[in-house]
Amino acid sequence: MKYSKLLIPTVKEVPAEAEITSHRLMIRAGFIRKVASGTYTYLPLGLRCLQKIMSIVREEMNAADAQEIDMPFVQPMELWEKTGRREAYGETLGWFTDRHGRENALSPTAEEIVTSLVAAEVSSYKQLPLNLYQIKMKYRDEFRPRFGVLRSREFIMKDSYSFSATLENLDEIYQSMRDAYCKMFKRCGLKFVVVQAQSGEIGGSGSEEFMVPCAAGEDIIVHTEDGSYAANIEKAQIDAPAKAEANSDAPAPEQINTPNATTIDEVCQLLGTTPQEMIKTLVYQIGEKVVVAMVRGDHDVNEDKLRAAAGGGTVELAEEAIVQEVSGAAVGFAGPVGLTVKVDQIVIDPWVAAMESGVAGANKTDYHVRNIVPGRDFALDGEKASVVDIRNAIEGDTNNGKPLQFSRGIEVGHIFKLGTKYSEKLGATFLDENGETKPCIMGCYGIGINRILASAIEASYDDNGCILPVSIAPFEVEIIPLNNDKEEVSGLADTIYTKLQESGVDVLMDDRDGRPGVKFKDADLLGIPLRVVIGERGLKEGNVEVKRRTDDKPTNIPVDDAVSTVLEWLGELKQNLQ
RNA sequence: CGGAGCGUAGCUCAGCUUGGUAGAGCGCUGCGUUCGGGACGCAGAGGUCGAAAGUUCAAAUCUUUUCGCUCCGACCA
Incomplete structure (x- = not known):
């Protein structure tokens, strides 16, 4: 696409209210603009990133035999009352009364809807298992939205819900989701850790969170140095102390x-x-x-x-x-x-x-x-x-004799085994092989799409801006012709641009009539992984310059090899995310 | 919901203490000079100072109310 046609309002200055790096950079790079507390407009570039993330998530979900559906955002409040979650969610649940006087909840999640669906449509063990997902906007009236899109009122969540006839099958699906999540986050270029979290109904190893380690994270991760144990601080198990000898000689109170x-x-x-x-x-x-x-x-x-x-x-x-x-x-x-x-x-x-x-x-x-x-x-x-262990872990505590360390993380995914809490309340039952009525055993699996973008930026940036993984960057390659008025420059830029596009590369052409410095600064700010600079200086030697966002200096490449070099380097960048 | 702070040009902010003609930088428009890491000159557009009420000859500035935003805390399937 042509830069001049896109709304990419990069800025040098950022409101004082934007405190963390990802928030500042997303504003500076023209990815987002705030509308109100905790609500943002995604501009073309920010949306492109989200769409790429959603594609990756969708591919891996489909590959794991999950089926995409689309459930309503506005949901009848009576469903929420049936499960008792109107009360449980409290003020975080957004809702309104429609013209007929009916109350409607704004979906913060969709257990009620999906379970009702299964209650109506599934009646036999032969129809199970099912794993249904959607990628959709959610609303939560957070007490305190903060950190830009890391905790916003509106956000895009991939939420999936599995229905099994047996506990063994739930375990299988849970594991397949766990594997799929690992693949997705790897493909998105995130370094992450899987930690134990607050258990679902069944308990045991029933709930895990996917955390991107990062100083700006809201969650505290507790782990041993070798990584053999990692948990959210809410859950972290602490070794019990040695019992003191009962001292009968102790002085009286x-x-x-x-x-x-x-x-x-x-x-x-x-x-x-x-x-x-x-x-x-x-x-x-x-x-x-x-x-x-x-x-x-x-x-x-x-x-x-x-x-x-x-x-x-x-x-x-x-x-x-x-x-x-x-x-x-x-x-x-x-x-x-x-x-x-x-x-x-x-x-x-x-x-x-x-x-x-x-x-x-x-x-x-x-x-x-x-x-x-x-x-x-x-x-x-x-x-x-x-x-009973009822305290938070602190410095000096151990797990299985190993000292616990503390770090912060951003929760990008959460999977857990739900059990039959919702299926029982909403009548999602089936007849098993013996003709007995049983409730479906559920699992649920969430991913914060916006958080993936924010944490990718949080995890990788420099003084000049974002350094985005190629899989989620708004474009894969940016072409910068420096002297656009010179026919040989703009002509070559157009040729390379067209050839790359024909090879299926997502290219941004900075066709603006601006000074070089402005184009360089913007390219760095946007975090596009590969940059091709075409200028008179290089052309005299028969070269164009190719540079990775992470390289210190550009590499001179003969004009004729430009396209193949870009394709090759791009392939390497993608390979690293497999 | 408790504590603290902020609302002035499209953006980032000064001015408010001590009331007296609305300011800067960036951005934007036009012209000219520039052109390999956010250029420069000249000319210009752009603001009911969040809103309402009050005090005053006079309010961005003082008082009260109200709305919005941010930070810390509480809360967060």
Whole structure:
């Protein structure tokens, strides 16, 4: 295509609000423009990138026997009520009331629709398995859109849903999706890691995320140095500590006056202790239950782990009144000893259970207690109490004896085994070989198309702009004729342009009547992998210049070899992404 | 939803403290000179200063309200 005909509004300056590199570069290169918070227009070049990514995703999905369908963006709210997800999604779910007074949800995902479809159309095990997908815009009214297109309200997601008759078949499809995802991300030129994530209904190894390691990522990845273990911090398993010897000679608990010391820091300062010696006691409201969680003073409660320990539900810190009722004291003085019967469940982190003795709130305003021995002064098991890992991993923790390291990543894909949650609620059942009615066993698999583009840029750029993988760059080759008014230059440029196009190459011709510097700067900014410069200087020697975006200097190539060289180099670039 | 900040030309921003004729750079239009890494000169177009109300002889500037945006936090199948 001709540059002069395309809307490519490159800019030198970028709003202060664009903080991360991919956001800044996408604006500078004229890929996107913001319309409102979390909503963007994709200009021709940005859309080209997305389309190339979508093609790759589509090819690999089809190759994995998934079938493309297209489901509505506007969905009847009653379906969302049936599955209870209207409540579960809360305010993130966008919706509107139509002229007939019916409520409609703006699709943030499509389990309800696809499961209803299968409920209506599938009745026999002979019709299974099925793996249905779509690539479509999604809407989520995010509390806080940020980082450009990394967390936007509207985004394009490839979402697929598999329906199996048996658990074994679910495992097979899950594995085939996992393999397909690896191929797609590789083809998109992304370096990624697969990490364990919050499990689906079935549990076990039921959920994995595909992360692009990157400092700007929102997720924290926990992994061992050799990569044998990697997980989202929400999920990361931590080795339990060695149990301290039960010390029957330990001094008895001693109450101490700690006026107004309600935080770990304040108590430590007052008593000269360290956070490691403290037992942090937090009162949570989880669903209908009041749950007390205990972690060591230097640890943080992981609310996802806590939710799992409590058997699900919305996790919230309890209101002041409940805390007062439970502990019999002002907020900040709760402790393990002498909690009221109001508590439904007590979850103790293994690292608390292993403490020789600790300092905790006294359940009495302005008092703490020292010399509390877990197991002696409060129960570690019983009707309500149990010891479960409920904290976030921190520096120094290990998994299977190997030290855990931390890094950040962008979640570009997420696969998981759903089980029968939706199929049961929406009646997606089938008759098996024995004539028994059974619910379909589901899996679901998502990919953020826009995030692939943003993370590709985030992963590869320099001072001059994007360095895009050839598979997703807006064009594969850019031709820059420097002295366009000279017949020999523009003529040769046209010839090379036509020949490359005939060879199936996606070429951009910078036919603008501009100065060379402007063209060079723009070409670099756009991140197009190969550049051909045709100028009088080179032509005198019978050469044109060919340069990879990653090369420091161009290479002189005889005019007659220009097309073949470009094709050859292009082939090499593509080969690297197989 | 809590905390902080910002809304002035197409874009990036100054001006506001101390009220008094609307500014710069980039971009854009025309002409000329340039032409291998974001050229230069001259001439020009372009703004109800987010909106509303108030104080004042006079408001971009002070007060109040409101809308939008951004950052930190909470939240995130």
